[in-house]
Amino acid sequence: MAGSNGIEVEDLVREFKGGLRAVDGVSLRVCEGEIYGFLGPNGAGKSTTVLMLTTLLPITAGTATVAGFDVARQGPLVRSAIGAALQEAALDPYLTGTEHVRLQAALHGMPRKEGRRRGDELLERVGLVEAAGRKVGGYSGGMKRRLDLALALLHGPEVLFLDEPTTGLDPQSRQALWEEVSRLATDEGVTVFLTTQYLEEADALADRIGIIDDGKIVAEDTPEALKAQIGRPSVEAVPQDPAELESLGDVLGRFGSPVAASSGAVAVRLERGAGELAEVVRALDGAGVGVSSLRLDAPTLDDVFLEKTGRSLEGESEDAAEETPA
Amino acid sequence: MLFFSVALAVARRQVYRVFTKLSFFLPSLFPVLFFLAFAGGLTRVGEVPGFDFPAGYEAFQFVWVLLQAVTFGGAFTGFAIAGDFESGFARRLLLAAHRREGIILGYILASLVRVTFTGLLVAVSAYLVGMQVLGGGVDLFGLVGLALLLNFSATLFATGIALRLRTQQASPLIQTPLFLMLFLAPVFVPMPLLEGWIEAVAAVNPLTFLLEAGRSLIIGEPAGVWFAYGVGAALALVLLGWALTGLRRAERSGS
Known part of the structure; x- marks a missing residue:
C-alpha cells in the first residue's frame, strides 16, 4: 500500500486529439516519504503523467490517488496536499521573490503571519534572502528554480512533484537542489515524485525508479536492483x-x-x-x-535503459541539456 | 473561505501590476483622451436641431466615455488573463487554487478596481471642463451601478475568450466585438437622430439600453433604467456561463 500520503496509479491513460496516447496504461505506487524517480527521454510521457497527477490535465482512463485523494474527483483536496515545481517555473517577471511568496501564501489561504514566517524560512533555505527583494525577471535560471521550489513547499505539502527540476542548472545548483530534496524526504517525510532524464540524478536521489518509454513503464525497481538485472x-x-x-x-x-x-x-x-x-x-x-x-x-542505469528500450538515454539527455536555456 | 482567498490573491497581484507597470497603466488613461477629444472637439454637435439634452454635450458624451472605459477595462483584463496563460504563470494559479472559480472572481475584482480608478479620472476631467450633472445622488448611484454591471459583463466576455485561446492572439477577438458594440450605438447624437442601418443596429444593441438609461440618469429624468439593469443582468448571467465554460476548457487543455 502507498499509504495516505503516497501516490497510487492504476492503468493511467492520457489520449490526445488524433488518438495519440502520451501515457498508455501506467501503474505505479509511491510510498509515503519515498523519492520516486520517473526516468525517460523527451516525449516519453513523464510530464503528461505529472500534469495528470497534479490535476492540471484530466485523466482519459485509469485511476490515481495522491495523498489519499482521488485525482479525478477530489481535485481541490489534491491541490491542497501537493506542491509542484514544473519544467517551466511559473513566475511573474514583474514581481519580486518576496511578492511571489506572499502571493503563493494567499493563494493557499495561509494566515498572513504564518505565510511570512514560512516564506522567510524557505527563502533562506534556498539561498534567496539577498535576492528576495529583486524582480524575478532579473533572476538566473537556477534562482528561478530555487524560488519555484520554495513556493512549492510554502504550504507544507505532503507530496512534492518535481518535473525535471535540474534541467539547465549548473552543477553546484544541481547538487544543492539534490541535497534539499533528499532532506525533505528524509527529515520531513515528504513524498517526492521526480521526473528526470538525467541518469545520474535518478541514481543519486531516487529510492525507486520507474523507466517510462512511449507512455509505458518498461522497468521499475530500486536503482541497485535495476542494475543487478543487467548483471x-x-x-x-x-x-x-x-x-x-x-x-x-x-x-x-x-x-x-x-x-x-x-x-x-x-x-x-x-x-x-x-x-x-x-x-x-x-x-x-x-x-x-x-x-x-x-x-x-x-552496469549503469543507461545500460538498464538500453536493455529495456533498445536505446541509450545518455546522448538524449545531453542533447536536451544543451537545448535548454539556463 | 479558500475561494475568496484565491480571488483576493489574484486581484491583488493584478491591481499591483496595473498600478506599478507603466505599459499596463497607460491604457487606463485612454478614456480621458476620448472624453477630451469627443466632448471638446464635437461640442457643436449639441447644437444640431433635435438634439435635446439639457445637461449639455459634455454630460451627453461623458456617459458614453464612462461605459467605453468600463468595457475596455474588461477587455484589458482579458488580455492579462491570456498573457498569464501564454507565459505559463496561470499554472501557478491553477495548481494552488483550491476552487478555481476564485481565479475568475479575482480578475473581475481587479477589473472593478481598475475601472473605478479610470471612471474617477474621467469624472474629474469632465467636471474640470464644466460638465453639468442634473441628476441627484440616487441617479448617479444608478449610473455607477450600470457602469459596474457593464464592466462585469465585459470582463466575463473577455475572460471567456482568453480562457479558450490562452494566448495573446485572443486580443483582437476580445477587442473587436466590444469595439463594434460600443460604436454601433448612439455615440455622438441621441437615438432619435440616428437614421438608416445604424439606427436599426443601435435599436437592438444591448449597449444602447444601458447608454440611454445612463444618459437619462445624468439629467435626473430616469427612463428605461430597470429595463437597462435587466439587460445588463441577463448579459452578465449568460457571460458568466461563457467564462465558466472557458475555465473548464482551460482545465481540460492542461495549460
Whole structure:
C-alpha cells in the first residue's frame, strides 16, 4: 500500500486529439516519504503523467490517488496536499521573490503571519534572502528554480512533484537542489515524485525508479536492483597505438556486443560477466594488441535503459541539456 | 473561505501590476483622451436641431466615455488573463487554487478596481471642463451601478475568450466585438437622430439600453433604467456561463 500520503496509479491513460496516447496504461505506487524517480527521454510521457497527477490535465482512463485523494474527483483536496515545481517555473517577471511568496501564501489561504514566517524560512533555505527583494525577471535560471521550489513547499505539502527540476542548472545548483530534496524526504517525510532524464540524478536521489518509454513503464525497481538485472559489466580499452583501434575492436568483439565508449576507445558488454577479464587480457596479448588502459565498468542505469528500450538515454539527455536555456 | 482567498490573491497581484507597470497603466488613461477629444472637439454637435439634452454635450458624451472605459477595462483584463496563460504563470494559479472559480472572481475584482480608478479620472476631467450633472445622488448611484454591471459583463466576455485561446492572439477577438458594440450605438447624437442601418443596429444593441438609461440618469429624468439593469443582468448571467465554460476548457487543455 502507498499509504495516505503516497501516490497510487492504476492503468493511467492520457489520449490526445488524433488518438495519440502520451501515457498508455501506467501503474505505479509511491510510498509515503519515498523519492520516486520517473526516468525517460523527451516525449516519453513523464510530464503528461505529472500534469495528470497534479490535476492540471484530466485523466482519459485509469485511476490515481495522491495523498489519499482521488485525482479525478477530489481535485481541490489534491491541490491542497501537493506542491509542484514544473519544467517551466511559473513566475511573474514583474514581481519580486518576496511578492511571489506572499502571493503563493494567499493563494493557499495561509494566515498572513504564518505565510511570512514560512516564506522567510524557505527563502533562506534556498539561498534567496539577498535576492528576495529583486524582480524575478532579473533572476538566473537556477534562482528561478530555487524560488519555484520554495513556493512549492510554502504550504507544507505532503507530496512534492518535481518535473525535471535540474534541467539547465549548473552543477553546484544541481547538487544543492539534490541535497534539499533528499532532506525533505528524509527529515520531513515528504513524498517526492521526480521526473528526470538525467541518469545520474535518478541514481543519486531516487529510492525507486520507474523507466517510462512511449507512455509505458518498461522497468521499475530500486536503482541497485535495476542494475543487478543487467548483471554483466562492460570492459573498455584504449589501444597504445591509435592505428590499432580496429584490431582492438575485433578482439573485444569476441567477448560481447559493443557499447558506447569514450573517444579513441572500444567497449563491449561482457557476455559471461567479469570472470572473462583474464581471457580478454590473454586474447589481446595473443593478438599482439597493446593497450594503454583497460577498465571494467559496473552496469549503469543507461545500460538498464538500453536493455529495456533498445536505446541509450545518455546522448538524449545531453542533447536536451544543451537545448535548454539556463 | 479558500475561494475568496484565491480571488483576493489574484486581484491583488493584478491591481499591483496595473498600478506599478507603466505599459499596463497607460491604457487606463485612454478614456480621458476620448472624453477630451469627443466632448471638446464635437461640442457643436449639441447644437444640431433635435438634439435635446439639457445637461449639455459634455454630460451627453461623458456617459458614453464612462461605459467605453468600463468595457475596455474588461477587455484589458482579458488580455492579462491570456498573457498569464501564454507565459505559463496561470499554472501557478491553477495548481494552488483550491476552487478555481476564485481565479475568475479575482480578475473581475481587479477589473472593478481598475475601472473605478479610470471612471474617477474621467469624472474629474469632465467636471474640470464644466460638465453639468442634473441628476441627484440616487441617479448617479444608478449610473455607477450600470457602469459596474457593464464592466462585469465585459470582463466575463473577455475572460471567456482568453480562457479558450490562452494566448495573446485572443486580443483582437476580445477587442473587436466590444469595439463594434460600443460604436454601433448612439455615440455622438441621441437615438432619435440616428437614421438608416445604424439606427436599426443601435435599436437592438444591448449597449444602447444601458447608454440611454445612463444618459437619462445624468439629467435626473430616469427612463428605461430597470429595463437597462435587466439587460445588463441577463448579459452578465449568460457571460458568466461563457467564462465558466472557458475555465473548464482551460482545465481540460492542461495549460
